[in-house]
Amino acid sequence: MTLKQTLDTHSAIQAVIFDWAGTIVDFGSFAPTTIFVEAFKLGFDFEITLDEARQPMGIGKWDHIQAVGRIPSVASRWQAQFGQAMTTEDIDKIYAAFMPLQIAKVTDHAEPILNAVEVVNNLKAKGIKIGSCSGYPRQVMDVLVPAAAQYGYYPDYIVATDDLPQGGRPAPFMALKNAIELGVTNVKCCIKVDDAVPGIEEGHNAGMWTVGLLLSGNEAGLTYQDYLHADQATLHSAREKARSKMLAAKPHYLIDTISDLPQVIVDIERRLALGEKP
Template identity: 75%
Template sequence: MTTTSPIQAVIFDWAGTIVDFGSFAPTTIFVEAFRQGFDFDISLEEARVPMGLGKWDHIKQVGLLESVNTRWTKQFGRPMNNDDIDTIYAAFMPLQKAKVADHAAPILNAIEVVNNLKAQGIKIGSCSGYPREVMDVLSPVAADYGYKPDAIVATDDLAQGGRPAPYMALKNVIDLEVTDVKTCIKVDDSAPGIFEGHNAGMWTVGLLLSGNEAGLTLEEFQNADETTLEMARTQATEKFSASAPHYLVDTINDLPKVVADIERRIQAGERP
């Protein structure tokens, strides 16, 4: 294929970015896993706070939230420990594997956007906070919908760990045989995924309305008036602020205009 773009690769997150509008598959399962493991309730909002991390680390960070730690200590007489995290993770995994395929539908024109990138000779990478055994369930179902990235990296594929470190993004670089990280774009709906892109030396694009930070269902997004959407954008922008994405857009449907601008900037000699 003839490459027509100075961009070599775009590396996408999965839930909330390409599939699963609102990133509900992992968050609802976290709530259920805490309940199943210890008869302990967390809110969907609490489950969302560390989104983007590997799932064991995600559970740990939920346990460290002040609100959760206070209730946990009151209920069990001590803070959450690693054995507790292991128990919750053990409950999480079969629940997630059973439910993840139900949330594999692509987000708003995602397949068209990805296929247009491929038509320009741009390689498609992907990485996720999901472990490999979940990705092995999700990726074939996503492929049936038409999403077939050139590389898939799961959070436990690498001994060094997942986000916000750059290792998953850089494993995509190696697998895709990309020669220059400055020609790569990392697209994600969570702050840890944006930090991952920065740490890998890539351009970064945060998605405001399709993913974890806004937490809207597809129906809520489609039925919302502009005032409601602007409130959601403001909320999500604040959550992204520390990670400072190069670009913020509503959904993957808005990515082509960002790609065009990054192409212009690369051709002008700019770096991420």
């Protein structure tokens, strides 16, 4: 059975709102994490690990840098190296280093994750609108969006983390802005798909169904080649590592990658027909 055959020709679902890195593009969410490591090094000659860079993933990038600085292991090393806690001015300097690096390199990670374009196009064929939002600021999205379009990914609406004055995740504003602009009449007929806890919380706060991704995203931290060549034991370990973190946000569904989304769509359609709500 093909992905297209698993979906009916009509749906009660009005919109699906996708995250970007680790969800639609950039298997493993490496574009932002590796750049955070570089930005700390460039801004202050300070070392953080890739695992530390991943911990606050999903929130806006300035807030992400602040959150990394508050990780106990990072805060301790920062105090030892500089004799004081990280300041707002320090965060500004790291963010200033981060932005040009991210803009320069985000296109290297713009290729859609396996089957993402097919899944999205099948949803569109059912009349489902495709929204999107990201922890990336608008400057980065202005580079990433046309790069992803070259691979065939065209969401109907896009919100960057700094587009709205109310702020980003886990608040619901980016998801709700998508719903407004896409003409959604009932948020219970929307689905938020994300690979990080703040994005799932965003979906809950917006009153939507939520779907967490385990193997393509930030929490598993696998490259696409890792994923392709991993044995079942390795995949199980990565899956459970991600599951242990994602369960904190209580997603309605947890799946490996966007390839598994069509089956979730069918089940949510069934539940909506029964009168269920997120």
